[in-house]
Amino acid sequence: MSYQWNWAVFTQPSAVGDGGTYGDWMVAGLKMTVSVSLSAWIIALVVGCLMGVLRTVPSKGLQRLATGYVELLRNIPLLVQLFIWYFIIPELLPTRWGDAIKQLAPETQQFGAAVICLGLFTSARVCEQVRAGIQSLPIGQTRAALALGLSLPQAYRFVLLPMAFRLVVPPLTSEFLNIFKNSAVCSTIGLLELAAQGRQLVDYTAQPYESFIAVTLMYLLINVIVMALMHLLERKVKVPGYMGS
Amino acid sequence: MAYEFDWSSIPNSLPFLAEGMLVSLEITLTALVVGMVWGTVLAVMRLSSVAPLRWFAAGYVNLFRAVPLVMVLLWFFLVIPQLLTTFFNLRPGTDVRMASALVGFALFESAYYAEIIRAGIQSVPKGQLAAATALGLSHFQAMRLVVLPQALRNMVPLLLTQAIVLFQDTSLVYVSALADFFGAAYKVGDRDGRLVELLLFAGAVYFVLCFALSRLVQVLQKPRVQH
Secondary structure (H helix, E strand, C coil): CCCCCCCCCHHCCCCCCCCEEEEHHHHHHHHHHEEECCCHHHHHHHHHHHHHHHHCCCCCHHHHHHCCCCCCCHHCHHHHHHHHHHHHHHCCCCCHCCCCCEEEEHHHHHHHHHHHHHHHHHHHHHHHHHHHHHHHHCCCHHHHHHHHHCCHHHHHHHHHHHHHHHHHHHHHHHHHHHHHHHHHHHHCCCCCHHHHHHHHHHHHHHCCHHHHHHHHHHHHHHHHHHHHHHHHHHHHCCCCCCCCC | CCCCCCHHHHHCCHHHHHHHHHHHHHHHHHHHHHHHHHHHHHHHHHHCHHHHHHHCCCCCHHHHHHHHHHHHHHHHHHHHHHHHHHCCCCCCCCCCCHHHHHHHHHHHHHHHHHHHHHHHCCCCHHHHHHHHHHCCCCCCHHHHHHHHHHHHHHHHHHHHHHHHHHHHHHHHHHCCCCCCCHHHHHHHHHHCCHHHHHHHHHHHHHHHHHHHHHHHHHHHHHHCCCC
């Protein structure tokens, strides 16, 4: 193999004449990956916690609703869900709304679909962790709270959730890592995140190895930083007396 | 609702979709078998007392688990064709996307299986290995005859759950335009201008298959009578 290595490619001005270098493309991709993932993570946490609570409340109807939600999102591939959000939902909405969506800039449509899709996809996994956290608490806690005269929402608010949230931080770390990795799937709808910028760079420069190595290293970097931050958080919220938490 | 459904392009394209499903299943099965064998080797290496083996396995597993599958697939679609043409004198035009996908998925999944299998091995009480060694079995024999059979039993549910995830992930060969089930559905939908129906159909098929399998896993997870 006679491959011409050229690491200087990242300092070359890009061929499209946008005034930036190919290195700037990588940085833009990194920023997009981080902003999509963090926005989606907010949705995942809010919806996931809500559904996780619903799965444990003493109401068959609400439990079924939450279980159905989780099963639906867990048994359809992420790629299919993404295409459904991006291509199909605008078609199925009432015409006025669909047209309004289609008039947005393509970047906004891609970003919106990516955030909603990743957020809800991850929320199903967060839900299962939150449910497991709540169910790992002794049943006596709920009963004691109710016996003291707290209403059920109050029991969740003051007794169950403060404890459950601290217990689910370690398992949520891997979901948080996954959301960054899964964001690479969004390159398929044209969102210019890290993986997409890497491929685009290959098309323009024919330097695939440099580009892919740079992208891979950036994902590793994200991984290391997230793990370090979550480790700090885990130490802060650790419940004294619990093993491994 | 403004959209008018027209499902008529699905019945005619069923054979094409079935071919796509075969590709999906082929990738899943290959990655499953290779992943379990190579994953077991990696897990045993990771628990071995030889430091370089341990480092290699840990490095392999951590690297693959830190990088998105899409990126791993892109790597293999880049590297494998070049390797194959270099070593087997293939003509540059030969379609090696399937081979690349198979290798990529198998090596990627091995990292995940290695972690499941390692946890399974560690769930076997230490006394088992000690007793096997005391009976005169070599380390290799003790692993093969005593520890691994018990470990494998413990981790059947997790291995199956990972297989469901793997089956869903095969849809990502879309990045190489290989026509797996999802790719086939997309192509038909694109051709007939019926993307909405075809994507919903694909989603429904994935859901039915994966949901049924996950129910099976739940049945297996029910605690069995212990002797």
